[in-house]
Amino acid sequence: MTTVAAPPEQEDPALASFRAEARAWLDVNAERRRPDANEFKRRFTATTVAPDEEKLHLERARSWQRKLYDAGFGGIAVPAEYGGRGESAAEQRVFQQEVARYEIDTGIFSVGLGMVVPTILAYGTEEQKKRFIPPLLSGDELWCQLFSEPGAGSDLAGLTTRAEHDGDEWVVNGQKVWNSFAHVADWGILITRTDWDVPKHRGITYFLVDMSTPGIEARPLRQITGVAHFNETFLTDVRIPHENVLGEVNGGWGVAQATLMSERVLIGGGGSGMGFRDYLELARHFGQTDDPVMRQRLAATYTRFQTMRWLGERARAATKAGKAPGPESSVLKLAISEHVYENGNLALAIEGPAGMLYKTDAYEDGFWQQQFLGQWGIRIGGGTEQVQRNILGERMLGLPSEPRPDKTDAFRDVPKNV
Ligand SMILES: Cc1cc2nc3c(=O)[nH]c(=O)nc-3n(C[C@H](O)[C@H](O)[C@H](O)COP(=O)(O)OP(=O)(O)OC[C@H]3O[C@@H](n4cnc5c(N)ncnc54)[C@H](O)[C@@H]3O)c2cc1C
Numbered sequence: 001m002t003t004v005a006a007p008p009e010q011e012d013p014a015l016a017s018f019r020a021e022a023r024a025w026l027d028v029n030a031e032r033r034r035p036d037a038n039e040f041k042r043r044f045t046a047t048t049v050a051p052d053e054e055k056l057h058l059e060r061a062r063s064w065q066r067k068l069y070d071a072g073f074g075g076i077a078v079p080a081e082y083g084g085r086g087e088s089a090a091e092q093r094v095f096q097q098e099v100a101r102y103e104i105d106t107g108i109f110s111v112g113l114g115m116v117v118p119t120i121l122a123y124g125t126e127e128q129k130k131r132f133i134p135p136l137l138s139g140d141e142l143w144c145q146l147f148s149e150p151g152a153g154s155d156l157a158g159l160t161t162r163a164e165h166d167g168d169e170w171v172v173n174g175q176k177v178w179n180s181f182a183h184v185a186d187w188g189i190l191i192t193r194t195d196w197d198v199p200k201h202r203g204i205t206y207f208l209v210d211m212s213t214p215g216i217e218a219r220p221l222r223q224i225t226g227v228a229h230f231n232e233t234f235l236t237d238v239r240i241p242h243e244n245v246l247g248e249v250n251g252g253w254g255v256a257q258a259t260l261m262s263e264r265v266l267i268g269g270g271g272s273g274m275g276f277r278d279y280l281e282l283a284r285h286f287g288q289t290d291d292p293v294m295r296q297r298l299a300a301t302y303t304r305f306q307t308m309r310w311l312g313e314r315a316r317a318a319t320k321a322g323k324a325p326g327p328e329s330s331v332l333k334l335a336i337s338e339h340v341y342e343n344g345n346l347a348l349a350i351e352g353p354a355g356m357l358y359k360t361d362a363y364e365d366g367f368w369q370q371q372f373l374g375q376w377g378i379r380i381g382g383g384t385e386q387v388q389r390n391i392l393g394e395r396m397l398g399l400p401s402e403p404r405p406d407k408t409d410a411f412r413d414v415p416k417n418v
Contacts, residue, residue: 012090015090015091015094018087018091018094018095019094019097019098022073022094022095022098022099023098025071025073026098026099026101026102026104029067029071030099030102030103030104031102031103032101032102032103033100033101033102033103048226048227049227049228049229054184057105057108058108058142058184060105061105061106061107061108061109061139062139062140062142063139064104064105064106064139065106065109065137065138065139066138066139066140068104068106068139069083069137069138069139070138072085073085073095074137074138074139075113075117075133075137076091076092076095077089077091077092078117078121078133078137079121081130082121082129082130082133082134082137083133083134083137083138084133084137088320089316089319089320090316090320093312093316106139108142108181108184109136109139109142109143110266111143111144111145111180111181112136112141112142112143113136113137114262114263114265114266115145115189115259115262115263115266116132116136116143116187116189116259117133117136117137118258118259118262119189119246119255119258119259119262120132120133120208120246121133122255122258122324123206123246123247123255123258124246127243128208128243128246132187132208136187140186141186141187142181142184142185142186142187143185143186143187143188143189144179144180144181144182144185144187144188144189144211145179145180145188145189145259145263146176146179146182146188146189146190146191146209146233146235147159147176147189147190147191147256147259148176148177148178148179149161149174149175149176149177150175150177150232151416153178154383154384154386154387156191156256156260157200157201157204157253158200158406158414158416159174159191159192159193159204160174160193160416161173161174161175161176161190161191161192161193161235162174162192162193162194162196163192163193163194163205163207163240164194165194165242166239168241168242169239169240169241169242170192170194170205170207170239170240170241170242170245171237171238171239172190172192172207172209172215172235172237172238172239172240173235173236173237173238174192174235175232175233175234175235176190176232176233176235177221177231177232177233178221178230178231178232178381179218179230179231179232179233180229180230180231180381181229181230182211182218182230182231182233183218183219183220183231185211185218186210186211186212187208187209187210187211188208188209188211188233189206189207189208189209189246189259190206190207190208190209190235190240191204191205191206191207191252191253191256192204192205192207192252193411194249194250194252195250195411196410196411196412197410197411197412198250198410198411199406199407199408199409199410199411200406200407200411200414201253201407202250202253203250203411204250204252204253204256205245205248205249205250205251205252206245206246206247206251206252206255206256207240207244207245207246208244208246209238209240209244210240213238213239213240214237214238214239215235215236215237215238215239216233216234216235216238217233217234217236218231218232218233218234219231219232219233219234223377224373224376224377225370225373225374225377258324260382260383261324261326261329262329263382263383264329264330264332264333264382264383264388265315265329265332266382267333267336267378267381267382268311268312268315268329268332268333268335268336274343274371275305276301276302276305279298279301279343279346279347279350280298282347282350282351282368283298283350285363286350286351286352286354286363288350294349294350297346297349300342301342301343301346304339304342305339307335308335308336308339311331311332311335312332314328315328315329315332326395327391327392327395327396328396330383330388330391330392330396331388331392333382333383333388334385334388334389334392336378337378337379337385337388338385340374340375340378340379341375341379343371343375344371344372344373344374344375345372347368347371347372348368348369348372351363351368355368355369355372357369
């Protein structure tokens with residue numbers, strides 16, 4: 001797969017030296033990703049994943065994360081006192097570019113590394129940082145996100161999973177949904193309603209929950225691609241110690257915002273791992289590169305890839321300058337949504353009638369069809385396009401919002417979706 005790295009002549013000498021160190025380590029310890037038969041393509045071609053196959057993948061991902069951690073690459077931008085390397089987001093990005101060239105897939109840890117770590121760093125107590133970050137970086141503890149509910153997705157603050165205080169513990173009851181990897185995760189970040197008599201954003205508490213606690217049941221759900229990577233998760237009388245509250249009781253909405261902004265940056269920066277050259281190669285294979293209309297589409301695609309690259313650079317520059325991701329993260333999330341939509345359509349347009357084939361009948365075992373179908377996961381997960389537009393309209397452009405009694409009335413009195 002193609003990744004976009006800054007040309008060496010433009011690279012800051014410290015970054016270039018870090019890149020050389022990372023490349024040297026990877027060359028010795030990992031296999032180069034081959035553009036034809038490779039683990040990455042095979043996984044993204046899968047229309048089902050058998051439980052033993054999933055177990056094997058998980059073990060491989062854990063052992064890779066451990067190896068990266070032992071070599072000092074587990075948490076590149078995480079402070080050294082919590083098991084990281086203490087570098088900046090720029091080094092982290094360089095490592096992502098380099099590691100993408102090798103047969104290493106630790107994507108299952110992305111919720112933990114990309115969302116949980118920044119949230120615990122921002123809101124955790126010293127004990128929480130020391131307890132939770134190192135085993136997350138080393139791959140010993142896999143994390144999932146328990147936010148969405150059947151009646152609260154875009155309107156996440158409308159959640160109704162309740163937590164009630166009982167001595168030194170909280171007792172949680174409710175249902176979450178679309179929780180990626182919850183069926184295999186060791187820990188979860190969980191938001192719950194703890195006060196029903198205040199406006200909805202002010203009665204939410206954020207917990208760190210051990211997924212092996214009695215009363216938690218994750219049931220896998222199948223996606224359009226055929227793979228079941230996410231779940232509906234039922235919580236029945238789940239007891240969580242008070243020390244696992246992250247941030248303040250009833251202050252969980254602010255903590256959740258930190259997670260959601262990191263999630264948008266994570267999704268915006270990730271994409272499908274495909275580069276412009278992959279689409280160009282596909283067009284060459286199907287003999288489409290002389291078609292003037294297709295050439296225009298390919299030129300537009302090249303421009304889009306470059307724009308995505310610079311949007312990502314802007315977000316990283318902001319992080320480097322010490323700014324937490326703000327509403328601009330919605331620009332990135334919206335841009336990646338449109339990007340995967342255009343790319344999915346382009347792949348099938350290039351294939352023409354062959355685009356109607358599926359699985360092993362299709363070119364490259366249906367890899368491109370899965371790219372097309374996978375676009376909705378990226379466009380909906382982390383907040384839909386409509387929701388990102390609302391955020392941009394209200395928080396960046398200062399447009400008036402809809403009349404919203406749910407922002408001021410006690411949550412108990414607000415009409416619910418359920
Ligand atoms: C692949 C994938 C992985 C996911 N992983 C996780 C996870 O690990 N943990 C987790 O907690 N959640 C996860 N989610 C859930 C995701 O965050 C929600 O699906 C998303 O926030 C949308 O919520 P919803 O599905 O309830 O849709 P709804 O909120 O019901 O929206 C339905 C439609 O209405 C539109 N809409 C809703 N409100 C407005 C509005 N105010 N203005 C305009 N349009 C509006 C939406 O844009 C959408 O088109 C995942 C989702 C996907 C697809």
